[in-house]
Amino acid sequence: MVVRKVGKYEVGRTIGEGTFAKVKFAQNTETGESVAMKVLDRSTIIKHKMVDQIKREISIMKRVRHPYVVRLHEVHHGRLSESESRRYFQQLIDGVDYCHSKGVYHRDLKPENLLLDSQGNLKISDFGLSALPAEGVSLLRTTCGTPNYVAPEVLSHKGYNGALADIWSCGVILYVLMAGYLPFDEIDLTTLYGKIENAEFSCPSWFPVGARSLIHRILDPNPETLLVLNSLPVGNNLVQRIRIEEIRNDEWFKKNYNPVRLPETEDIDLDDV
Structure with a gap:
């Protein structure tokens, strides 16, 4: 018998049916909880x-x-293929790196803030929570962003590097694209924050080794670990959260990677807007 899975749910018999949807019996494979899953046909929804x-x-x-x-x-939109996930992630990293080069930290990166143009290319949107670091200040201190995507250091209220916090969010997004669900997802915020701070997550069995390795390097809860490595015993295995230049050099990331070529543009004077 073939068992159909949607995310972390095993889908069973049909228990109800309407004009536009079916309701299936399903079971959470992690908790054993039984749920009713409403299944909608995307093309029918769009047609009507x-x-x-x-x-x-x-x-x-x-x-x-x-x-x-x-x-x-939860709402399951379906996971993307490995090649689709990689392509969007490559474009996301290019866009985020450009923002960082201009001193802009997004601070609310999540799939809802990623749009697609008519050519199917990714567009980062909604800079309402973005930050420009104050002169002479290297750390940001405002806690903001969507809880499931926020980096652990943002939750600490001790100041954080905006670029590294954005990279964490990019890692969560890559996970969601490939899995179809969140790596950190709890109803209780205290429990959720605890799992984020300790990077308590596991990758689904269908994740390729390369993607799995990259995600674990991004979702390192200690962004600045290497800053203290000199004081640690030889052979200590601590690593730091991967930086964008290292992401670009990752073998899984580099496959079919076409870096964006930026057109020459003039700086805009806000007084003219």
Whole structure:
């Protein structure tokens, strides 16, 4: 018998059916919890112009939590192939690196803030929480961003490097693209933050070795570990969170990589906007 899996759920028999959706029995393979999974056909939803309605339903269900009201556990959009995930991740890294070169730290990188143009190329959007470091100040101190994507040092309230925090978020995004679900996902924020701070996650079995290795190098909870390596015993295996230049040199990342070529542009004077 072939067992169908969607993310961390094993999908079983159909327990209900409507005009636009089926409801399946499913079980969380990590917790054993049984759930009802609503399965929608993407093409049918688009054909009948129901996208906004579905988004509204999801938004409403995220808000309500009551013993006598059905509860939304998660929304699964489906994972991308390895090649698709790598291509979008390459474009994400190029875009983030450019922002950093201009002294801009996004601080809220997540799939919802990544758009696609008509050519299928990624566009980073929503710079509402972005930061420009103050003159003479190397660390940022404002805690912001979406909890599931935020770097552990941002949660410490001790100041953090904006570039390294963005790199962490990029690692979470790569995981989501390839897995179809989050590496850190808990209802209780205290539990969620604890898992983020300790980088408690595991990669699905279908992750290729190269991607798995890269993700673990990015999701290192200690961004500046190498700064103290000189005081550690010889042979200590501590590493630091990988930097963008190292990501670009990673063998898995480099496959079919075409670095973006930037056109020559003039600086914009904000007084002219």
